[in-house]
Amino acid sequence: MQLGMKxxxxxxxxxxxxxxxxxxxxxxxxxxxxxxxxESRHLVVxxxxxxxxxxxxPDFRGPDGVWTRRDKGLSPKPMGRSWDSVEPNxxxxxxxxxxxxxxxxxxxxxxxxxxHLKSGINPDLLAELHGNMTKLRCTxxxxxxxxxxxxxxxxxxxxxxxxxxxxGEPLPENDLRLSFEHSRKSDxxxxxxxxxxxxxxxxxxxxxxRSDAKLVIMNQGETPFDQHAHLRFxxxxxxxLPRAVxxxxxxxxxxx
Ligand SMILES: [Zn+2]
Numbered sequence: 618m619q620l621g622m623k624x625x626x627x628x629x630x631x632x633x634x635x636x637x638x639x640x641x642x643x644x645x646x647x648x649x650x651x652x653x654x655x656e657s658r659h660l661v662v663x664x665x666x667x668x669x670x671x672x673x674x675p676d677f678r679g680p681d682g683v684w685t686r687r688d689k690g691l692s693p694k695p696m697g698r699s700w701d702s703v704e705p706n707x708x709x710x711x712x713x714x715x716x717x718x719x720x721x722x723x724x725x726x727x728x729x730x731x732x733h734l735k736s737g738i739n740p741d742l743l744a745e746l747h748g749n750m751t752k753l754r755c756t757x758x759x760x761x762x763x764x765x766x767x768x769x770x771x772x773x774x775x776x777x778x779x780x781x782x783x784x785g786e787p788l789p790e791n792d793l794r795l796s797f798e799h800s801r802k803s804d805x806x807x808x809x810x811x812x813x814x815x816x817x818x819x820x821x822x823x824x825x826x827r828s829d830a831k832l833v834i835m836n837q838g839e840t841p842f843d844q845h846a847h848l849r850f851x852x853x854x855x856x857x858l859p860r861a862v863x864x865x866x867x868x869x870x871x872x873x
Contacts, residue, residue: 667810
């Protein structure tokens with residue numbers, strides 16, 4: 618069916634209006650997030666694989682995710698380059714800016730890609746629930762050392778093994794305890810790039826909500842917590858977080 622000129626113009630007009638409305642709504646949500654960051658006294662950020670896709674790493678449940686592909690009988694998309702060449706992206710950098718502004722009280726990550734530490738996050742503010750592929754952990758005292766050092770035995774005499782947690786293995790005790798503590802203390806929990814379907818990931822928003830914290834979810838794809846989120850972003854992380862942090866810095870009187 619051929620659309621008349623008037624109909625075509627009407628359609629174009631409607632879609633343009635919709636686009637503008639969505640853009641305006643995004644601006645408003647970014648604005649709100651910046652204000653909440655500004656007001657927060659105990660900001661906790663939680664990240665999953667989704668924050669690293671913009672650095673070229675595969676996620677799990679996204680359109681090209683490891684599990685999405687597995688469900689279709691496909692193997693993970695090959696990365697085509699070495700891990701060392703993977704760099705933090707604007708999302709990681711924005712979290713470092715939150716740290717520099719004194720706003721970030723704790724960062725919990727499910728990622729093993731080392732990009733938070735590589736971007737400059739203070740190790741004392743970071744829990745890596747699934748370990749870190751560049752680090753070994755002592756099986757006796759739990760101390761972490763860089764894999765690049767080539768050591769196999771810890772100073773305490775314990776054996777050094779991969780710090781990356783496999784399915785069914787216990788999570789690092791100290792990281793887990795700190796994650797629970799800070800989620801409980803938080804007044805604002807910002808989830809970035811996690812579908813929150815596995816525990817203990819799903820426990821953190823639960824703890825935060827119990828403490829009456831505001832919950833912000835930035836994830837492309839549904840999460841079981843969507844109806845509890847006070848603010849929800851389905852947009853690309855790089856289109857949201859850096860802009861919210863920039864606005865926060867302006868509110869705080871900090872300039873580049
Ligand atoms: Zn040890």
